[in-house]
Each structure stands twice: as structure tokens, then as C-alpha cells.
Amino acid sequence: MDRRVSAAARTPFPANWTVRALWTALALYVLYACGILDVSWDRFLRGLDNGDRFLRRMFPPDLSAQKLDLLRVGMLESMQIAVLSTAAGIVLSLPLGLLAARNLMPGWVSWTARGAIALCRSFHPVITAILFVKAVGFGALAGVLALIVASMGFISKLFAEAIEEMSLRQVEAVRATGAGFFNVLVMGVFPQVIARFIGFCVYQLDSNLRNSTMVGIVGGGGIGATLFTAYQRFDYDFVLTILLAIIAVIMVAEVVSAQLRKAFQ
Amino acid sequence: MRRWRRFTPAQRIGRALTYVLAAVAVVWSLRTIEVIPEFLYDAPEQTADLFRRMWPIDWAFWGEMVAEALVETFHTATLGTIIALVLSVPVALLAARNVTPSATLNLLAKFILVSSRSVNSLIWALLFVAIFGPGALAGTLAIAFRSIGFVGKLLAEALEEMPRGPLEALVAAGAPRPSILLKGYWPQVEPSFWSVALFRWDINIRESAVLGLVGAGGIGVALDTALNNLYWDQVGLCLLVIFAVVVATEIATSAIRSRII
Amino acid sequence: MSAALAIRNLRKEYRAGVPVLRDVSLEVGGTGMTAIIGPSGTGKSTLIRCINRLVDPTAGEILFGGQDLARLKGRALRKARRRIGMVFQEYNLVERLSVIENLLCGRLGYVPVWRAWLRRFPPQDVARAFDLLDAVGLGDFATRRADALSGGQRQRVGIARAIMQDPELVLADEPTSSLDPKTSVEIMELLARLARERGIPVVVNIHNVELAKRFAERIVGMSQGAIVFDGAPSELRESDLLAIYGGEGWIDA
Numbered sequence: 001m002d003r004r005v006s007a008a009a010r011t012p013f014p015a016n017w018t019v020r021a022l023w024t025a026l027a028l029y030v031l032y033a034c035g036i037l038d039v040s041w042d043r044f045l046r047g048l049d050n051g052d053r054f055l056r057r058m059f060p061p062d063l064s065a066q067k068l069d070l071l072r073v074g075m076l077e078s079m080q081i082a083v084l085s086t087a088a089g090i091v092l093s094l095p096l097g098l099l100a101a102r103n104l105m106p107g108w109v110s111w112t113a114r115g116a117i118a119l120c121r122s123f124h125p126v127i128t129a130i131l132f133v134k135a136v137g138f139g140a141l142a143g144v145l146a147l148i149v150a151s152m153g154f155i156s157k158l159f160a161e162a163i164e165e166m167s168l169r170q171v172e173a174v175r176a177t178g179a180g181f182f183n184v185l186v187m188g189v190f191p192q193v194i195a196r197f198i199g200f201c202v203y204q205l206d207s208n209l210r211n212s213t214m215v216g217i218v219g220g221g222g223i224g225a226t227l228f229t230a231y232q233r234f235d236y237d238f239v240l241t242i243l244l245a246i247i248a249v250i251m252v253a254e255v256v257s258a259q260l261r262k263a264f265q
Numbered sequence: 266m267r268r269w270r271r272f273t274p275a276q277r278i279g280r281a282l283t284y285v286l287a288a289v290a291v292v293w294s295l296r297t298i299e300v301i302p303e304f305l306y307d308a309p310e311q312t313a314d315l316f317r318r319m320w321p322i323d324w325a326f327w328g329e330m331v332a333e334a335l336v337e338t339f340h341t342a343t344l345g346t347i348i349a350l351v352l353s354v355p356v357a358l359l360a361a362r363n364v365t366p367s368a369t370l371n372l373l374a375k376f377i378l379v380s381s382r383s384v385n386s387l388i389w390a391l392l393f394v395a396i397f398g399p400g401a402l403a404g405t406l407a408i409a410f411r412s413i414g415f416v417g418k419l420l421a422e423a424l425e426e427m428p429r430g431p432l433e434a435l436v437a438a439g440a441p442r443p444s445i446l447l448k449g450y451w452p453q454v455e456p457s458f459w460s461v462a463l464f465r466w467d468i469n470i471r472e473s474a475v476l477g478l479v480g481a482g483g484i485g486v487a488l489d490t491a492l493n494n495l496y497w498d499q500v501g502l503c504l505l506v507i508f509a510v511v512v513a514t515e516i517a518t519s520a521i522r523s524r525i526i
Numbered sequence: 527m528s529a530a531l532a533i534r535n536l537r538k539e540y541r542a543g544v545p546v547l548r549d550v551s552l553e554v555g556g557t558g559m560t561a562i563i564g565p566s567g568t569g570k571s572t573l574i575r576c577i578n579r580l581v582d583p584t585a586g587e588i589l590f591g592g593q594d595l596a597r598l599k600g601r602a603l604r605k606a607r608r609r610i611g612m613v614f615q616e617y618n619l620v621e622r623l624s625v626i627e628n629l630l631c632g633r634l635g636y637v638p639v640w641r642a643w644l645r646r647f648p649p650q651d652v653a654r655a656f657d658l659l660d661a662v663g664l665g666d667f668a669t670r671r672a673d674a675l676s677g678g679q680r681q682r683v684g685i686a687r688a689i690m691q692d693p694e695l696v697l698a699d700e701p702t703s704s705l706d707p708k709t710s711v712e713i714m715e716l717l718a719r720l721a722r723e724r725g726i727p728v729v730v731n732i733h734n735v736e737l738a739k740r741f742a743e744r745i746v747g748m749s750q751g752a753i754v755f756d757g758a759p760s761e762l763r764e765s766d767l768l769a770i771y772g773g774e775g776w777i778d779a
Contacts, residue, residue, distance in 0.1 A: 030347060033340040037401040037482070047397035054396050080294035087291050122511050126387060126475045127504070130492065135312045137304035144298065173618035173684075176578055177691055178608030178635030186642045187631050191622040214385040218478065224388075231391055243384060250383035267656045269626055269668065271645055 054236065061244060062237040070226055071245055078222035079249075081143045082209040088144070089151025089208075090201050096152060097159030097197075104163060104189070114160070120153030125211045129220040143220030147208045154207070158200045159193070166192040198264045206250075206257045213246050319501030326499040330487040331506055338483035338510070341401050342473040345408025346466045350458075353413045357420035364424055364450070378421070381414030386472045390481040401482035408469050408476070415465055423457040424450060459525075463518055470514045474507045484510075529553040529589075530695055530727045531577065536586035536596075538572050546572050548751040549586070554695075559718050559728040561742035563735055565771050569751040570731040574699050577729070578610045579603060591694065608635035611688030611726075613717070615700035617680040621673035625664065625683050628672050629655040632690025651690075658686040662716060678709035685717055689724065696721055698730040702737065710734065714741045735767070 034040070099105055100113035129146035136142050166189065174188035216224025223242060230238040272280065358364050360374035389410050393403035427450065435449045477485020484503060491499035531554040538547040546569045554560055562570045575581040577588055579595060588595040591609060598606055611632070619628045633651045634642060641647055659665050662682040672680065681701060688696050698717060702710035714730075718741045721728045732738050738745055739759040747755030747762075747770035755766045 026347070030344065033344040037337065037340050037344065037405060039344070039402050039405060043397065043402060047402070050398075051396040054392075076297070080298055083290045083294045084298065087287075122508050123504070124471050124475045126478065127488075127507070131315065134315050136308045137301060139301070139304075140298050141300050141305075167621075169614070169616060169618045170620045172580060173612070173614055173687075174620065174631050174634065176580060176607060176610075176612045177632050177687070178604045178606070178610075179631070180604060180635075180639075182639040183634040183637070183642050186639060187623070187627070187634060188620055191620050195622075210383065210385060214387045217387060217391075227388065228391075231395070236395075243388070246388075247380050247383040251379050254379065267653070267668075269652050269655075271624075271669075 057236040058240040061241040067238050074223035074226035078212040081140050081212040081222050085144045085147030086205040086208050088148045093152050093155035097156040100160035101163035117156045120149050125150045129215040130218050133219040138219040140221030143215040151204050155200050155204055162193045162196045195264050199261045202257045202260045206253050209253050318497035322501045323498040326502045334484045334487045337401050338473045341404040341483050342469040345405045346469050348409035349412035353417040357417045360421040361424035378414045378417045386411035390476045390479050394480045399480035404476040404481035412465050419461045423454050427453050467514050467518045530556050532589040534587040537584050539584045546751050557725055558743040560744045561738035562731045562746045563738050564748035568748045574697050574731045578607055609694045611691045611693035611696045613684050613688050613698040613701045615703045617684045619672040624669050626655050626668040629687050629690050632687045662686045677705050681713050696726055696728045
């Protein structure tokens, strides 16, 4: 029997110095960042005081008829932005995702498509909204265009990944029957990926609804514009109304989209 | 001759209904959206004008404002993510049905998570700027509060989907609750936790970049300044920097993912 | 008997200088089942797949219906593939489609895209599909999803799909390798019978020598990329098997 078994092998819970070092580094970083950002406890407490006053001005939410009407118009516009941008985004993402699939397309085609998708995903929808406002003017159209770009970035990427994960053997068999490219797509590729594709589309509808509440802040229409105006006018009780409405609508949308995604499994 | 019925009558109705609903939604949206034709015709010219004004890029702006702002953006995103991770753990624990049997607490926690997710980080930033004044504090809290919902939801789902076996073993051995949490739940949920944390950090870097547009610090402030002055060459620099940061973060997260997770 | 398929000097190198098929020449007659046997890695599967160009040969000719399949491209290749049905080792059904949709895939070489998209296949194709389903014993399975079927059932659908093409030749690449012994016999029997009834020649790649001897009229033995035996099952002797398999390994095939 080897008695020279090391002490370390005998300890049930040896100290992992790398992990400990990482945790220490993290704690130090937090302190450092707080310093740089001027996040001090003092400021925080003062802010809480401010926050108390702020919250008081928000309660109770403004439910007057005139404001509710503004709210209705804004929310409807946001929903329209979400619907249109998702619809157009789906239509455009179908070919873009196909072109980006490396197992279906020649190298140069898929790399170009992937580049386009990466470009769509690079910028926050707010930034693309600003650019579109410059191009097509204030209003919902800029918001729709910005969210179309965001939708294409998301749906196409996941769609392309789903296609790359599909079983090529099934596709090979369909090709062996003499089917042309599009017939192979329709009967060999789509049946394998369509369920996931629909899932991505439903998720993006949900996401676009969220984002449509915000593009208005930079001129892209929707409830975001209403919110920003109220905010700048210090109409904080109306701001609360709008926030509650947004939360309610998105909650409903989440439930609906979860059900839809389950139905298509 | 036998007929092939691809869908059951129930399925057919369901499908028809979905198509009709979708069509109605799209048509209604198209009709009510306002498109001013003059603006639309102008669009190509405006876009060309935009790109012309962005070039050449104003590199001097980097030293003036952008470099500092970039650092601020990074710290806002990272600190905000860390705060969110810390705060989301108790909420997720309360929201998971198998950890907290009380339905009321579950509902409350889930409501907190949904609210956090429904309000955009930009809107959170507006609120925090009103409370704490403009600057990175507002931005950090905005990022934190928005991320709680994201991280908390995924954590709660991971907790609920956990296999019961190891937990039952701990309960049977008479372990107290905190021990079960630490030694039973945590080891199993840990990989998902870090994966979600990394994912959210990636998204938060993008979000932090725009929070400055409403005064919450970071590159957005530089962007906002440039936009207000209509100095499109400075805007161009900001966009370039944001793009570079996004690419760098993607590379970093892929590297971390492949090595550690 | 005219040759339905004539392979001349077929050569395939996956890596330069390392041929998997060495100048293989083979003529397949107008009817009956030809079984290709041999150990794994000897090029049986490559040979079969070269015929319908799932694999591209490096050199040689594949004469079928007055054309050299090795030279065809694009539309011409697709038209040629319509006339060749294939049965795969792992069935290769589109799992999320129903059984009847998988069968109708056999007609995809003949229908325009809109018909496939809307699933409005010509009525006579649908009728034939039902008849074929009956012929393979799956008459009630038309609307079941393909992934709900057992292995043997899936292979029957695979065979029916190949026959749906109304082909002049059927290729089968190890059709029984994923099946248990009893089902393997059923499948070979089905394939042989259907092909015989319709007068379609079958070329099967199989590693179970007993099955090959039982159902094929002609056995072709391959070893290391070349044909070392070609004759009736009754002519197959132990010495031939040794030449093909290089050992007693064929006993547990």
C-alpha cells in the first residue's frame, strides 16, 4: 500500500485558488467601477429621497378621459408598428436565412448573407430608428423600418442555424428522386425547420412589441413618443398610467406567444 | 377512390382563423400607419446626404468625448449586470414553484419579473434620470432593473425544470433549507446561470451604448451631443465605435463560451 | 437481355492516389435482383451512390437509358434521377411529414413547386400512393407522421417511395442493416416481390450473405474496390467468399 498518497488527495474539499481569485477580482472590480461611475452610497441615499418624492408625484396614475384617449392612440400605433415590422421581417428573413445556410449555399453566398445579418444585428433598434428618422422623417414609418432591420437580424440568424442543424440525409433522399431545388426545399428542408421558424417569428413579434414602445423616444412613433412627451412635461402621473398599460399589454402578449409556440411544437 | 385529408376539420378551422387574423392585423396596420409621400420620395436623397455628411469621420471627437464615454459604457453595462445577477437570485427563488410553495409569492415574484422585462432599459433610464439625476448611476440602475426580469425568468425556469432526485436525497438526509439551496440547487443551476449571465452582459453592452441618449451616461451622451449639433461626422465616429464594441464583445463572449462553458 | 445499366471502368478516389473503386465494370440486366456483397469499406456503397450521382465518380462511364450518367448536370441529371429509385439504410424519410407525403416525394421530379407547396398533387398520383401503401401493408398509415413508425415500417415506406417514381431501376444501399433479422427478411422479400411484379431491376448493396443468396438472382462480390466474383448464388463457393471477405468474418454477417 502506497503511504505516500498526497495530503491534497485526502482533503475532501480542497481550496480552489483560481475560483477564489476570480471572486476576489470580481469584488474588487465592483468597488473600482462604483468609484469610476461615481456610484456612491451617499448619492444613492439622496436619490432615494428624490425617488420618494418622484413616486408620490406618480401616484395615483392619471386616468382622465383625455389622457386615456392619448394612451389608446399611442398603444394602437405601437401595436401596428409591431405587427407590420414582424410581418415584413418574416417575409424578408425567409430568403435571407436560406441564403445564409452554409449547408445549402455556396460559400460566397452564405458569407455575404451572414455579413448582412451581422450588420442588421449590430445596432440597437434605437440607433437604426434615429437613422431612419433622418431618412424618412418622424413617425411610425421610421419605427417600422428600424424594427424590420432588427427582426431580420434575429430571425434570419436563428433560421440559418436551424437549417444548418437539420438532417442532410432526409434532404439527400428527396434529391435522389430527381426533385428540383425548390421542391427539395419545400418537401425536404422546410418540414424539418418550420416549427422552429414559427417559434422565432412569434418570439420576434413579442420582442417588436416591446421595442415599439421605445422607438418613439427618438421619433419613431408609438407610445414611446407619448411617454417621452409626458415625461418632459413632468406629467409623471400620466407616465405611470402609460407604464402600467405597457406592462399589461406585454404580459398578455407573453402569455399569448407562449401558447402559440406550444401549439406549433 | 380514397381521398387524402391533410388536416382534420378542427385543424383546418384553426389554420384558416390564424391566416385571417394575421391578414386583418396587417391590413389594419397598413391602413392606419401614416406615410407622408413627400418624405418617402425624399428618402434616397436624404440617405445619400446622411452618408455624405458622415464622411470623413471626425476622429478628433474620440479624444474629446468618445474614449471616456466608452469606458463609462463598459462599466455601466458590467456593473449593471452584476447588480442584476445578485438581485435576480432571490426573486427567481421566490418565483420557482418547487422552491417556494406559496402561490401568492410565486405570483408576486413573477409579476416583478414581467414588469422588469416589459419596461425597456431606455424607459427605466428615463425614470432613474428623473430620480438620481443624469449620469452613469441612472444608467447602471436602468441596466440592472431591466436585466433582473431576463435573468430571473431564465433562472426560475432552470430551477423548475431541475431533476428532483438529488434534492430528495438531501431532504431525506435531513439537510436544512439553506444547505439544500446551496448544495442541491446551486450546483445544478450553476452552468445555466453563468451562460445566462454572459448572454445578458453581451446584450447589456449594446443597451448601455444608447442609454446616454436620454442622459444616462456612456457613449449615448456623445451620440446625443453630436446629433443635437447635427455634426454627422461625429455621429459617424460614435456609430463606428459602437459597432467595434459590439464586434469585440461578440468575439469575447464566444471565446469565453468555448473555453469555460 | 438488354442491359438496363452498364458501368464501364468506374473509378473513384476520395483522396488522390487512394482509389476506393478501381476500374469497376458491370452490366446489369433488365430484370431481377443483383446483390453486391463484400466487407465494409470495399466500395459497395460508393458504387451504388455513383450510379445516381450522390457521389461523383472520378473517371469512367455509367450508361443508362442511352445517356452517360457520369456526365450529366443540372436538369438532365434530375430527369435521369427520376428514373432511378433509391432505398436507404436509414430509411431517410422526412420524419415530420406524413407517410403519404413521403410517398408523394417520389413524384417530386414531375410536379411543379406550387403543387408541392400546397400539397395539391395530381389525383392519379395520390391514388397510386394509396395503392402502393396497400401493397406494402401500410394501408391505414397514410396520415401518420413518419417518425411515429417502427424501423421496418419506415423502410417499407422507403421502398414504396422508390417505386412511386415508376423507375427503370431501383438502388438499395444496405436496406436491412438497421433492421432486426426477421424484419430484414420481410423487407428483402417485399423489395424482391414488388420489383419482380413491375419488372424493375434492383441493385442491392448488402453485407448479409445469406439474405443475398436467398433473394438475389445474381451475386457480385467486391473486395478492395474491385469485382472478384460475379455469378449466380449457387455458384458462390467458400473459396470465393474467402477471396471476397479475406477471412471467416462473413459468417457473422
